[in-house]
């Protein structure tokens with residue numbers, strides 16, 4: 001029988017050995033790690049079926065690690081979960097639950113939590129349940145090994161263009177210089193930035209993403225740099241900014257071209273001096289954060305128009321990365337669509353079987369101006385809205401490419417038949433009698449045809 005292994009992440013727990021021993025008695029081998037890079041190694045070396053977070057006493061109390069520690073913990077858990085889709089349970093004391101940040105993390109990223117001192121019979125029951133689910137997942141899915149997860153950097157696709165991109169990201173991750181990622185909206189710039197962070201030696205520290213275009217101009221200075229108590233009306237206490245929150249980790253500045261010239265000067269100062277001044281502050285604060293910036297516009301153009309500082313551009317553009325648009329890697333479209341189909345619950349749905357031939361043809365022919373995000377949104381909507389077992393081009397909101405060549409006459413006939421039945425049913429408000437009349441067939445024939453094409457209403 002396979003040894004049951006649980007990845008055991010400890011946080012603020014000086015001596016986990018009694019708990020690891022107890023797990024051993026329950027029949028679980030605890031693979032103990034204390035950060036994401038250890039977890040990465042552990043997952044690469046052996047099959048592991050569940051995740052367990054052991055939180056030390058006082059982690060959430062005022063004597064504990066404080067809000068920054070929760071950001072680090074969240075970042076570590078997210079990094080590990082991106083390596084392998086394990087299901088997790090946490091063990092913590094009741095006081096830790098006073099933290100809203102921890103409650104949110106448990107709700108979003110954990111299957112369950114247990115309070116300490118633990119009821120070991122209950123812990124065993126939950127872990128065994130996670131084990132069974134892990135085995136089910138293993139039997140259903142194409143093996144997704146941590147090594148494979150690392151190999152793809154979380155970026156789905158088989159194209160040579162994407163392989164080149166992964167290669168560049170890995171090289172860049174090994175360095176500490178600023179990175180400038182360019183690419184169209186929705187092409188995967190933030191994903192690339194996360195891949196750099198997750199593959200770097202900063203992976204256990206926070207990855208802080210800031211969309212410079214989404215924060216009101218009046219707030220962005222204090223959001224980025226923080227402020228001192230009394231800096232302005234309403235500043236009742238010192239507040240740490242997002243740059244400081246990324247200390248030790250990576251600061252991702254999306255839509256960098258939208259920063260005002262004044263903020264560009266402040267950012268340049270930070271890049272040169274590795275320290276910041278909080279708003280209203282007189283003392284500089286040293287911050288070690290790697291800056292990865294992204295833009296969907298040609299920054300050089302903005303430089304030539306005087307909208308972006310040339311010196312800042314060169315500071316950021318030390319390691320340039322270009323994320324290609326989806327239409328430049330069409331081989332990835334169907335693989336990505338299948339990935340999003342699974343992500344949106346398509347496989348666990350008893351109703352849906354996959355994509356119809358016309359959907360595959362339409363996706364291959366479409367130009368994807370909104371790139372991967374558009375593909376994700378279209379698949380997500382189709383999984384919810386499709387009336388039949390096979391997602392059609394119409395379900396994706398795409399038109400079927402004309403003419404239908406290369407699929408054979410028989411397939412073309414079948415496809416046309418399925419489409420006309422689907423659209424007639426939709427037009428008739430799924431009234432079988434009305435649809436049969438519109439199609440000029442009996443109700444029995446319509447039922448038979450619906451069965452043949454797997455159309456359910």
Ligand SMILES: Nc1ncnc2c1ncn2[C@@H]1O[C@H](COP(=O)(O)OP(=O)(O)OP(=O)(O)O)[C@@H](O)[C@H]1O
Nearest residue numbers: 154155156184185186187188189190191296372373
């Ligand atoms: N290769 C990929 N594999 C899996 N998912 C991807 C891939 N590329 C992009 N995505 C997904 O597509 C969506 C858009 O990607 P992302 O946010 O990284 O794009 P972006 O270029 O930063 O967009 P914007 O310019 O609008 O900020 C995200 O949900 C992301 O996870």
